[in-house]
Amino acid sequence: MTATDRNIKKIAIVGGGSAGWMTAAALSNALQGACEITLVESEEIGTVGVGEATIPPIKIFNQSLGINEAEFVQRTEGSFKLGIEFVNWFKEGHRYFHPFGEYGAPFDAVQLYHYYLKARAEGPVDPIDDYSMAWVMAKNGKFSVPAQDRRMVQSTFDYAYHFDATMYARFLRDYAEARGVKRMEGKVVDVALRGTDGFIESLTLESGTKVDAEFFIDCTGFFGLLIEKTLKTGYEDWTHWLPCDRAVAVPCEHGGEFTPYTRSTAHKAGWQWRIPLQHRIGNGYVYASQHISDDEAQATLLDNLDGTPLADPRLLRFKTGRRKKFWNRNCVAIGLSAGFMEPLESTSLHLIQSGITRLLALFPTLDFDQYGIQEYNRITTGEYERTRDFIILHYKATERRDAPLWQYVADMEIPAELAYKIEQFRRGGRIVAHELELFRNPSWLAVFTGQGIWPERHDPLADARDVDYQGRLQGLRRVMEETAAAMPSHADFITKHCPAK
Numbered sequence: 001m002t003a004t005d006r007n008i009k010k011i012a013i014v015g016g017g018s019a020g021w022m023t024a025a026a027l028s029n030a031l032q033g034a035c036e037i038t039l040v041e042s043e044e045i046g047t048v049g050v051g052e053a054t055i056p057p058i059k060i061f062n063q064s065l066g067i068n069e070a071e072f073v074q075r076t077e078g079s080f081k082l083g084i085e086f087v088n089w090f091k092e093g094h095r096y097f098h099p100f101g102e103y104g105a106p107f108d109a110v111q112l113y114h115y116y117l118k119a120r121a122e123g124p125v126d127p128i129d130d131y132s133m134a135w136v137m138a139k140n141g142k143f144s145v146p147a148q149d150r151r152m153v154q155s156t157f158d159y160a161y162h163f164d165a166t167m168y169a170r171f172l173r174d175y176a177e178a179r180g181v182k183r184m185e186g187k188v189v190d191v192a193l194r195g196t197d198g199f200i201e202s203l204t205l206e207s208g209t210k211v212d213a214e215f216f217i218d219c220t221g222f223f224g225l226l227i228e229k230t231l232k233t234g235y236e237d238w239t240h241w242l243p244c245d246r247a248v249a250v251p252c253e254h255g256g257e258f259t260p261y262t263r264s265t266a267h268k269a270g271w272q273w274r275i276p277l278q279h280r281i282g283n284g285y286v287y288a289s290q291h292i293s294d295d296e297a298q299a300t301l302l303d304n305l306d307g308t309p310l311a312d313p314r315l316l317r318f319k320t321g322r323r324k325k326f327w328n329r330n331c332v333a334i335g336l337s338a339g340f341m342e343p344l345e346s347t348s349l350h351l352i353q354s355g356i357t358r359l360l361a362l363f364p365t366l367d368f369d370q371y372g373i374q375e376y377n378r379i380t381t382g383e384y385e386r387t388r389d390f391i392i393l394h395y396k397a398t399e400r401r402d403a404p405l406w407q408y409v410a411d412m413e414i415p416a417e418l419a420y421k422i423e424q425f426r427r428g429g430r431i432v433a434h435e436l437e438l439f440r441n442p443s444w445l446a447v448f449t450g451q452g453i454w455p456e457r458h459d460p461l462a463d464a465r466d467v468d469y470q471g472r473l474q475g476l477r478r479v480m481e482e483t484a485a486a487m488p489s490h491a492d493f494i495t496k497h498c499p500a501k
């Protein structure tokens, strides 16, 4: 057998939601016709149909496919996202911002936030948000793309998008089909396993058509048709840390501000998202069904919209957690079939992207080397767990005790690694970064301080160094405000560069 004979020649993807089409697009681009790729999807089953907010690495995914940003924003009715505003999370009436990018601009070897902590210990200070370029733009409703020159404050922010996930899947479908991906419409009703080793051999559609392949990607969403229903891989349930298990979602007309950011507002039994797209606002209430009825949740959502609803509210059920193995035998689960954490930090589409990137880095041959599979599972597990911990932090660090959900999360035991991180920050403002961390230091800083965890002391080097930090902090704020003032509004930027047709 030559090396080429061992190469995979036939791949089947089941599912045509964002996960399925992102996978099909990336594989067709990377494999350049060397593999026959078939995607099976069922219009009758449909897709989850939500998933509108993203984080900055999505730009890399689109760029790696050669997608033009303006065309992508136009075709997905997208808008720009500079971060997330959290309202009522720490306590009612309180708000903070998780910005994309850095705090301040580097003006010394010691990180800016230690000087901020020092100033804070000496007297009243402005909110730490005001030292983030992303927030200064966001609160003024401004948007522009970052500068490349690291000496400019315009280089210190980053951005992602809000978009219609169904339109994104459709856009990627065109991309993938143009690169040879074969789409089959139909419901998979049977999955055949090989007698010798339990590997998946073929799929049978309701029509009786058989699809055989050597490698299968399960993108069937919460169904987990291949990874769970067929291969019985098992699911690690995280409900005890992330108790929200339902969401009701509804789009509405534009009635409020066209914010270049997502807003997350905590309610008694969960939280509500507000995601402005070009033609509508996406809204949803994520809640713990143990603490509120579906009817009450729906009423709360409808009472808190900016404009008239554009559709009937949709109910979605989920269980937070992850698949025990993401890759089992000749099947990899990507998307909701791999696991789900609530959409609080817009991580799901990113986890799809990083799953695909990792799959390409560890692409198998027909012998399905166990070491490659093990490595895929090790890294993916680490990424899911670190992301989970970041989301748990929002719940755990709260002063709210006004409802059973908030009492529960404030008192719950948390994963040891998160407890360690919180303690490190509380003691000395140290942010412990893990090798498999998706969210970097500024994100942790934003959520620690936003949720009321402040360090007991700052870096002693901030005392040792002769820096006019008060003057620099003030100067920085002024430059940021002036810079944002000169930028176009979010709406004007879109009208000029990427209006939806």
Ligand code: FAD
Residues within 6 Å of the ligand: 014, 015, 016, 017, 018, 019, 020, 040, 041, 042, 043, 045, 046, 047, 048, 049, 050, 051, 052, 053, 054, 165, 186, 187, 188, 189, 219, 220, 221, 222, 223, 225, 247, 249, 284, 316, 318, 334, 335, 336, 337, 343, 346, 347, 348, 349, 350
């Ligand atoms: P789905 O969209 O459910 O697609 C499953 C596909 O499998 C469909 O095409 C279906 O037809 C097909 N299928 C299933 N069974 C069969 C079968 N037997 N035969 C043939 N086809 C089959 N993510 C973010 O990044 N940002 C967000 O803001 C965000 N918000 C969210 C809010 C909520 C309430 C929820 C639940 C999720 C949210 N997500 C978000 C997650 C995001 O929606 C998903 O990660 C993303 O859409 C991918 O879904 P999917 O493709 O895995 O599954």
